[in-house]
Amino acid sequence: MFIFIRLIVCIVFFLCSAAVIKRLKKANKRKLYIILTAISIILYVLLSFFTFENLFFTFDSPESAYRYFIPGKADIELVVDGENCDLIVDHKGDSDTLLILPKTEHGWKIGTGSDIITVTQKLFDGISVNVYKNKNSNDHFITVLDTNEEKSKISDSYNTEFHSIENLSKNHITYYAYLIDFNTEYYLKINGKLVTFN
Structure with a gap:
């Protein structure tokens, strides 16, 4: 779930930013899309170092916190x-x-x-x-x-x-x-x- 949440945040960021770029009247949008892709990847990497969920969630057991963080079968x-x-x-x-x-x-x-x-x-x-x-x-x-x-x-x-x-x-x-x-x-x-x- 930890990775999935970060992926969703980055996809939403990418789609919203792409919609803004699409409405721009600039001729060279391709360069902006490349920059947007790079920023989205960097955002994903940075988000993996921050546990913003800790501000909102507390888990009932160490096992449930671990299973949230680690994908797949624990x-x-x-x-x-x-x-x-x-x-x-x-x-x-x-x-x-x-x-x-x-x-x-x-x-x-x-x-x-x-x-x-x-x-x-x-x-x-x-x-x-x-x-x-x-x-x-x-x-x-x-x-x-x-x-x-x-x-x-x-x-x-x-x-x-x-x-x-x-x-x-x-x-x-x-x-x-x-x-x-x-x-x-x-x-x-x-x-x-x-x-x-x-």
Whole structure:
């Protein structure tokens, strides 16, 4: 629906502008139509970065907000609850798609991929650790991708509960969690190995 709404807005803009161009008494209308087409395409791209629906709509669940934003069938594997945002993990093909959705006291709002900031990344021994946040919130989410084909023992400085998703076709497990606070004191232990973020 997200893409469809933006497409409709651009088509209406194009048709209204084309009607105005048609009524002009200029001889070289072809050039104006080319400019109008370029402006319509640019408008579509710009609108995809803005969630103006958030001014008018609030969704009852993170799943419904996600389904509005992502076209096609969603295969939501996990919702990680945060304080001001939730992390959605959706399985698409051979990979997982992550989206952080802001929430209010009345429900969830639309988040976009451009709203997600990668705070830090660590790579070691076949393990990738990423910390993400929504640019408009202080909620942090951590992902631990382990390609060593065995379940990892993960703990951290907050005794956080990690949720795992196993990808059998690629022989790896990804762990997801919400971090109460992410600062220089935070540490992670993966199979006994200490990971710090200072």
